[in-house]
Amino acid sequence: AAAPAEAAPVPLAERIAGALWGLHVGDALAMPAHWYYGGYRQVEQHYGRITGYVKPKELLQGSIMALSNTGGAGRGGYDGDIIGSVIAHGKKPYWARGRSYHYHCTLDKGENTVEADLVRVCYRGIVDDEGRFSADALRQRYVDFMTTPDTHNDCYINTSHRMFFQNRMKGVPLDNCPDNDNHNVDTTDGLTMLIL
Template structure:
């Protein structure tokens, strides 16, 4: 029985380390649709063979078309506070400016994790404090604190789900538990699998209880 517990713990540890390492390795090629040729064009003939800093510019980046104040595409909201830059992703609004083509993770260093992987750490700490279980209210509180704290992470991009959540909270005046939202397009992405995967791993570690 003890060996089985150790085996599960070892697998969970490996899965989490793999998540963080894979995220950092893949980060420079996020949203690359040109395959091997595009990767080699930006990172050399050998491609990405280790942790590297992303290129600053990425032609075709949709950040310049994305709404800095909510869902999907929209306004840059120049000259006034907005969700991106003022409430979350502090100081990163300039990378979303129209007619610019910044890489989605232009401000990250080699080996640094994206926002989504950083939120995995937030969830892991929340699970530990909650005795090994996922407690929505505890994680929600930690999530809001992390996202709104200046300097909590260094990523440039924040997905639509985050922008909608904080638009509802800041501009809509909703309580945090009422803020999750869905535009039926950008929110329904693979990003949504990241945090539930960690919750599943936590359940596996405590025997599915």
């Protein structure tokens, strides 16, 4: 049979649902290959060809998570407890100096990263608020999600989140907690910063 001249219109709700499913599926599929700088050959060496959900390797040579600041922005010390106590509860050992853990080694195959989980927090909040968006409500949901143990299983938390909670621990009002280290946040966390 010949293809129709025009595609049948798809209702907006179905397009949105499809986009969100795609976001979560894509995140889970890509998660094991996150931060592989050697291209597809490096990924194939570790996993073969990824054609479905895969659990990430525990270790990743060249991982810089052990150089990252557990108390705030970018690279830095292991003394801070933002990671492990305030957010990413129990995950600080994966940031230990001298180790080379995969950024998502605590995730199982098919699990989403914390970033995709936060998208879910956002759209569930909009649904719960009957289609209304409130930046204040989102910030509170974000804080509740990130500071409640076992809401996610990811061990890597990017700079923008670490900076936000560092500011929160200093008593900064939530709407002033988003920050910018003029390096990581400028390039990777623009959407997160805009929303929060």
